[in-house]
Amino acid sequence: MTQTIKVAMPKGRIYKKASELFREAGIPVRPDVDESRKLVIELPEIGMEFILAKPVDVPTYVEYGVADIGIVGKDVLLEESRDVYELLDLGIARCRMSVIALPDWMPGIYQRVATKYPNLASQYFREQGQQVEVIKLNGSIELAPLIGLADRIVDLVETGQTLRENGLMERETILDITSRLVANRVSYRMKNAEIQSVCDALSKVIPVKTGI
């Protein structure tokens, strides 16, 4: 007998691309989450259930096994350090994590860095031998150097539009990012055939890397 697979899907910007990928793989997830407030979507006809979560919480749901698999950006996966299996690079929501500053930024003795990713940023600057104070923010990170909260920021860059419109410069790239399919360790053993078949279906429709 096949068992139901619970999937933690990130709401927000990844949802559209991830749901498109599922539909291309023959799994009929609803294309748009904005029109409804329903957070659990059951698809008993194909033995799947979708949980719509805040992106940063996806690894938590998967680690605790309330979702068998989930979709999450590599940025969040590394920042959260949850105990999950990374199964597939889905090639969607491609961007990079970079160190960013105003054009006149100069290295100084006492430096502050603002970011949504305090763990990754602290590790990066430690490895670079740079002593910095990391300040955690939850969004609009590019504001921090503009209004004097921080000297530099660590944030995501996709098109570069946010940097251009705020007169900021990318100094170094830390990491290339895409969304990943992750699995709970126990589910991966107990529901292996079902998880593997989702994996196989998705891997056939992963977009080919173009550019950046």
Ligand SMILES: Nc1ncnc2c1ncn2[C@@H]1O[C@H](COP(=O)(O)OP(=O)(O)OP(=O)(O)O)[C@@H](O)[C@H]1O
């Ligand atoms: N500009 C971008 N281009 C491509 N991918 C991005 C971009 N910004 C974020 N991502 C990816 O999408 C994921 C979710 O983005 P983000 O954290 O901005 O969430 P959101 O969808 O806006 O929801 P929330 O703000 O509620 O967390 C990130 O973890 C990252 O992997």
Ligand SMILES: O=P(O)(O)OC[C@H]1O[C@H](OP(=O)(O)OP(=O)(O)O)[C@H](O)[C@@H]1O
């Ligand atoms: O290079 P771009 O194409 O301009 O994309 C980069 C921007 O996208 C993300 O912000 P998001 O839209 O998630 O807003 P927030 O982090 O400020 O909430 C990221 O934090 C950058 O600010």
